[in-house]
Amino acid sequence: MLIKRDFLPQKGKWSLVGGFLEAKESLDQAALRILNNLTGLNDIYLEQLYTYGDTDRDPGERVLSTAYYALIKAGDYHLPIKRESTAKWFPIEKIPNLIFDHNIMVDKAMRRLKRKSLSQPIGFELLPEKFTIPQLQKLYEVIHQRELDKRNFRKKILSMGLLKKLNEKQKSGSRKGAFYYRFDKEKYDDFVSRGFHFEI
Amino acid sequence: MLIKRDFLPQKGKWSLVGGFLEAKESLDQAALRILNNLTGLNDIYLEQLYTYGDTDRDPGERVLSTAYYALIKAGDYHLPIKRESTAKWFPIEKIPNLIFDHNIMVDKAMRRLKRKSLSQPIGFELLPEKFTIPQLQKLYEVIHQRELDKRNFRKKILSMGLLKKLNEKQKSGSRKGAFYYRFDKEKYDDFVSRGFHFEI
DNA sequence: CCAAAAGTGTTGACCGTACACCCATGA
DNA sequence: TCATGGGTGTACGGTCAACACTTTTGG
Secondary structure: OEEEOOOOOOOOOEEOOOOOOOOOOOHHHHHHHHHHHHHOOOOOEEEEEEEEOOOOOOOOOOOOEEEEEEEOOOOHHHOOOOOOOOEEOOOHHHOOOEOOOHHHHHHHHHHHHHHHHHHOOOHHHHOOOOEEHHHHHHHHHHHHOOOOOHHHHHHHHHHOOOEEEEEEEEOOOOOOOEEEEEEOHHHHHHHHHHOOOOOO | OEEEOOOOOOOOOEEOOOOOOOOOOOHHHHHHHHHHHHHOOOOOEEEEEEEEOOOOOOOOOOOOEEEEEEEOOOOHHHOOOOOOOOEEOOOHHHOOOEOOOHHHHHHHHHHHHHHHHHHOOOHHHHOOOOEEHHHHHHHHHHHHOOOOOHHHHHHHHHHOOOEEEEEEEEOOOOOOOEEEEEEOHHHHHHHHHHOOOOOO
C-alpha cells in the first residue's frame, strides 16, 4: 500500500506510509497507530524491519526511520481505506519509484518475507480464516516469484499436518470448486515453538 | 564483550557497550566509532540487529537503542583493549545478568547468528586467515550449542569447495597436528551472490 | 608405548523434484 | 460436450545422519 505524497518535498511521488514517533509511545505502538490511522485496521501483524540512519536519506533534514512491515489478510483490504484519495494497493512486481530510500525498504521487506515464509506458516497472517490450497499456493508463488508444482506443494503442506480440511467448497474461481481448509492453531503453535525449516 | 558500568543507574552491573548517536553520523558510523573507541579495532564486521523503542526500557529517561552486533576474529581479541579495567570477554553461555533489556539483545544476536551461519560462511569474519577444520567445527558447535559429527562436518564443508588446503599444520592443540585451510575468496563471493542454504 | 586429537567411507532413510492424467462442474 | 481449474502417485537422485577405526606424534 502506497500513498501519493501531497506535500513537499517530492510532492506527487509515491511513498510508504509513515509518521512520527510520539514522546510516550513505543516504536511498535507508533507503527500500529500509523497503520490504523490510514486503514482503520486493528489486530494486524506488524514486524520491525530495519532502522535507516544515514544522514542524507531525507534531503530536508536529518531523519531516522524505523521501518515496519505489516501482513494484511487477503479480503481485509476491501475495507474502506481512510485517506482513500491518496492510498492505493500495488502488486509487488509493479511498485513504482518511491521517494528517498523507500524502494530499498520494500526490497528488504520482500527478502524478509521470503525467508520467513520458509520457517513459519505465514498464511496465518495473510489468508482469511478459510482458504483453499490453491490460494495458499498462489501466496507462496507471489512471495517467491516463481511457479510451484501443485502436486509437490500439496504434499508438502499437508504432510506438515497444520491444516484441517473443511466440508465446504469454494465455488468461485473454478467449475469443480476447491475444498476449504483452516489452520490447526494448536499444531501450529507446536510447530513454531520447535522451530522448523522448510524448502520450497 | 561486556563492560562494568561505572556510573549510575545500575552502577557496577554488566552491560553491553553503547554510546550516543552524533548529529552528523549515520547509525552504522556510530556503531563503528563506539566499537573502535573501546577496542581500537577497525575493519570489523558489524550488522544492525534491532531497534528497541519501549518507553520504559531505561528507567531514567526515554532512550531508543539501535543494537548492532560485531563479529571479531578469534585472535584479534588479544589486542589491548582500551578501557581494559572495565571491559571483559565472556563465553556466551556464561553471560551474567545485564542492565535493562541487554540480555534480550544478546539473545536476539545469538538467534541471528545461528540463522546466519546456515546461509553464510561466517567463518570468514570469525576465524583468522588460516584455520583448521576442527577450529571451524568448534565455531559452529559454539554457535549452535551442540556437538557435530566430525566426519559429516568435514564432508559437508569440503563439498562446498570454499576451502583451500595449505601445506602447513597447526602443531599446537594436538600431537598429530591439523592442516590449515584458507577461504577461497572468489568461490565464496560466487556462493554468497547465488545465495545458499545449508543444514547443520 | 600410550594418550589425544586428526583424519577417513559407507549405508539407510528421508526429502525434494520431476512428471501426466483423471475429476467435477458451469456454461 | 468442453473448457477450466482441482485433485492425485510414483520413481529417481541427492542429502543428512549414524556410525568405528586408523594415523600421527609429543611426552
